[in-house]
Amino acid sequence: MTPRRVALVVIALAIAVPPVAAHVPSDPGNNDSPRFAVTVTDAAKSWSYYDEIEDGRAQYYRVTVDAGERLVVSAFTPRSDEFTPSLVVMAPGLEGRDAPAGVTVPDGMGTIVVEGERPASPGYEPFAPSANYETAAFERSTDERTTYLVALYEPEVRNGAAGVAIGYRESFTPTEYATVPFSLVENRLWEGQSPALAVGPFALALVAGAGLFRRQVESRPWTVATVLVAAGGCCFSRPG
Numbered sequence: 001m002t003p004r005r006v007a008l009v010v011i012a013l014a015i016a017v018p019p020v021a022a023h024v025p026s027d028p029g030n031n032d033s034p035r036f037a038v039t040v041t042d043a044a045k046s047w048s049y050y051d052e053i054e055d056g057r058a059q060y061y062r063v064t065v066d067a068g069e070r071l072v073v074s075a076f077t078p079r080s081d082e083f084t085p086s087l088v089v090m091a092p093g094l095e096g097r098d099a100p101a102g103v104t105v106p107d108g109m110g111t112i113v114v115e116g117e118r119p120a121s122p123g124y125e126p127f128a129p130s131a132n133y134e135t136a137a138f139e140r141s142t143d144e145r146t147t148y149l150v151a152l153y154e155p156e157v158r159n160g161a162a163g164v165a166i167g168y169r170e171s172f173t174p175t176e177y178a179t180v181p182f183s184l185v186e187n188r189l190w191e192g193q194s195p196a197l198a199v200g201p202f203a204l205a206l207v208a209g210a211g212l213f214r215r216q217v218e219s220r221p222w223t224v225a226t227v228l229v230a231a232g233g234c235c236f237s238r239p240g
Contacts, residue, residue: 056157074137085162086116088151
């Protein structure tokens with residue numbers, strides 16, 4: 001097999017390798033009222049929203065689940081202290097205890113309160129790599145198409161970085177793949193890392209890889225080293 005064919009095979013395999021613990025990372029923006037709730041476009045697709053609870057204001061997400069599907073949602077935080085993001089799930093017909101103060105419930109909706117608990121240790125995502133504490137989780141199957149409103153709040157009105165994961169099916173568009181390195185930098189900053197630590201590893205890897213790739217292409221195109229650099233670049237840009 002020629003070096004060029006080897007290159008194509010390795011790159012194809014690198015692209016085909018499934019991602020580990022892969023959620024599509026997203027920035028929710030201004031979503032501190034039901035009116036401005038983030039609209040989740042696909043309830044089954046796995047999303048991670050890196051949010052912030054400030055001044056005790058709950059953050060809202062709206063997701064429509066088709067009949068026969070299920071709502072899967074959880075709350076998480078990078079913080080290791082007592083900060084405990086929690087959830088209120090709202091929809092017509094739900095029966096549970098009243099929502100806590102500070103969470104707005106639209107007319108006609110019932111509530112289920114999922115008060116968070118601090119786990120003993122964080123969960124790890126190998127690719128990112130990152131460690132977050134999952135503090136609350138909720139799952140519900142639906143017999144008919146239902147629109148849910150999910151509120152992210154903190155019971156003791158503490159402020160801090162808090163996230164919401166929605167969905168269970170890993171799926172990525174070409175655009176999402178291309179923007180993953182930028183999203184990972186934003187994730188590091190959300191976790192509280194300094195800009196230098198957040199951007200440094202990516203910048204060093206990019207400069208080193210580009211230099212090696214250029215030298216190999218100029219001297220002996222499609223050598224084994226070139227193949228490995230190309231494959232490594234594909235793997236490096238995989239979502240975490």
